[in-house]
Amino acid sequence: MTTGTLLAVCRVHELLPTKDSTGVTAIDKRAVAGAVNVHALGLTGDIQASRKHHGGPTKALYAYSQEDADFWTQQLGREVTPGLFGENLRVGGIDASHAVIGERWAVGDQVVLEVTMPRTPCVNFARYLGERSWVRRFAEANRVGTYLSVVTRGSICAGDTIRVVSAPEHGITAAQVYAGLDERQAQALLDAGASGQIALTPQVRKSALQALKVASPA
Template identity: 35%
Template sequence: MEIVSLNVGLPQVIQVQGKELITGIFKSPVSSSLFVSKVQAEGDGQADLSVHGGPDKALCAYPEEHYAFWEQELGKKLEAGTFGENLTVRGLLETEVCIGDTFAIGEVVVQITQPRQPCHKLAKRLDLGTAPLQMQETGYTGYYFRVLVEGRLDKDSAVKLISKDKEGITIAYANQIKYKEKTNAEAIGRIAELPALSASWKQSFLKRLVELQA
């Protein structure tokens, strides 16, 4: 388990079909040490705080292992941070890590809260309209961390597993239920009860349960 790249970036305005769009998806690698607070890394920012950032989504992680797939899809080499992630990681795939898993990265202690939910801004970043759907279908979504202990980290900080969540709900499994097994009430309920699950995903899953029971 290791960090390949530490990436940050502030929101910027881009032009899309003649209209202005503010987005924080553009992240660039940095070599310096950064302070990480309960809501974000130093030098980082999000444009739409209703769906990005905040305590449940303070840091976004994306596995380096998926870059080869996207480079083949796009026909070009991609720089770390292309997917808007703060941490480009290796050895921490969605099929292996679980909601609630806790890690120490440098001075910082983080906990996985939910899969990353791809949106239209990623499609515009990659200039690939099908990118969000492809992320869902492949399960190559990445995921979010909440920060339990603030502190400093850099790209060379060691990643150490502190604890595995006892329920063992992987990010890959959560994606499977979210996007493909939408009527699996038992699994939806099990995920919704996870103490570490982000508030937004808990609300979404509880709403789905109500709809299934109606």
């Protein structure tokens, strides 16, 4: 059983203005002290300014690994502090980018989360960081982290142990979905969804169907 540590719990510090139709972004997240309640749509006290793109039950929480943050610290020449990438959970010892779709994490004594899909970088992320060609660079590195849904509510805090309590047999990871599925991977995900082994998000299902269409053009 894979285990890791919840290094930080992060929630919105300040809403920042954007040029899109939403008008604001909640990407400015910072680590908070003490226990934080987890509900169906994320953390108590957090905000998802655009639930169409960054929220809702299948994107309740966003996790990012310290190991990936360390990579970017070297690449950018500045520390990638918890929350800088808009993540809610900074984790250590758990590879969030390569977590299997449908994998479940037990966090602390109460909360259970399920891996749903990779994070897709957006223009607000790029503007917030102020790094040249950031969306392209982030995408090419494919250290994207993962979104999670909430299976069991409760409270979490920094220092909690994370245990991977189950992982579907299909083995397809968030990073593989983001990179683009091949025909075998796409069919494996669709079969897992059809059998009830996992609950595919509309985005992942669409990616799988598109991969099969490309592999078998009409």
